[in-house]
Structure formats: C-alpha cells, structure tokens
Amino acid sequence: MRTLPEEKRTAVLLYYFFNLSDVEIGKLFGIPRSTVQYRRKSSFEILKRFLEEHAHEWDD
Template identity: 80%
Template sequence: MEPTRTQWQVRCAFNGFCKRVLKNEAINAYNQRRQRQSREMTFSDLTPLEENQLYSLDKHYEGEETQGFQVAGKRITPNLLAKAMHTLPDEKRTAVLLYYFFNMSDMEISQLLDIPRSTVQYRRTSSFERLKRFLEVHADE
C-alpha cells in the first residue's frame, strides 16, 4: 500500500523536523560540555590553598589534654574512658552501653538480649566496679 502524496509530504516534513531537533540537541550538548570543561580543572592544577578547601578534618579529639574532667583528683579523658570500656567483655560492655547511652531499662535489655533481668543488673554493677578499678589505676598516666 503506497502512501498518498500528502502523507508522504507529512512524513518527510516530520522526518526533517526530527533530524533538526536531534542536530540541535547534539550541538547544545557539545556546547554545554565545552563550557563545563572550560570551568573545570584537574586536581593537579589546584593550588595548595584551593586543595585545602576540598576537605575538612574532624578536630574533636585534637588537644585531648584539655578535654575530659576531674574526678576525685584524677583526670579522666575520652581516650582513657574508651580504653576502660574496651577492657570489659562484650556482654558486659553491651549492657552498660544500652543502659546509659540508649536509656534502656534492665527489663528492656533483658528482653532484647533474651537473658534474665538479674543477669543484666549483675553485668552492669560488676562492670562499674571493673571500670572504677581501671580508671583509678590508669588516670593521670
């Protein structure tokens, strides 16, 4: 079935329109890429000042000597406290962290860990004694 002359003209006009649109889009994409490349630079071309603006450092523990607190004449720093926590067995450390940092009760912790409530209480209290002994020995070192 041959298209009529009008259908053929419409098809040719649409074909020409599509080609123009594609050609113009290709030109736009090329121009945008060229403009973007003119504004971009490689890392090796950056000055040291510009390079330092690309990142930031966490200075939370910088100058740790000034951070911390005094308790009973002993200096307790965040680093020392972290070391003390790492001396605890995992199950005792978990009980202490859940109780103090997640504000969970002994009952909630016992349900979460599927252990008796009295076990949670024992782990917490024995952990405090262990932490106390560690901090007494290692504070002010």
C-alpha cells in the same frame, strides 16, 4: 569502656546511652533482668579498678 567484656559493655551502653531498661535489655538478649543488673554493676567495679590502676598516667 573498651576494657570491658562485650556482654558487660553492651549492657552499659544500652542502659545509659540508649535508655533501655534492664527488663528491655533482658528481653532483647533472652536473659533475666538480674543478669543485666549484675553486668552493669560489675562493669563499674572493673572500670573503677582500671582507673585506679592507671590514674598515675594522667597526673600532671
């Protein structure tokens, strides 16, 4: 999560850990719901790529 840009990390945290909807997050920051959705979805691509690149570090 630390590797994500702040705006993406915030969207993920508010959605999954604070149970806010995309609409609520959008209103909170004055951005469209679609922007919140994009930030959340693109965050998973970034996290997936990070995990794939660093998976060998956790091999036994």
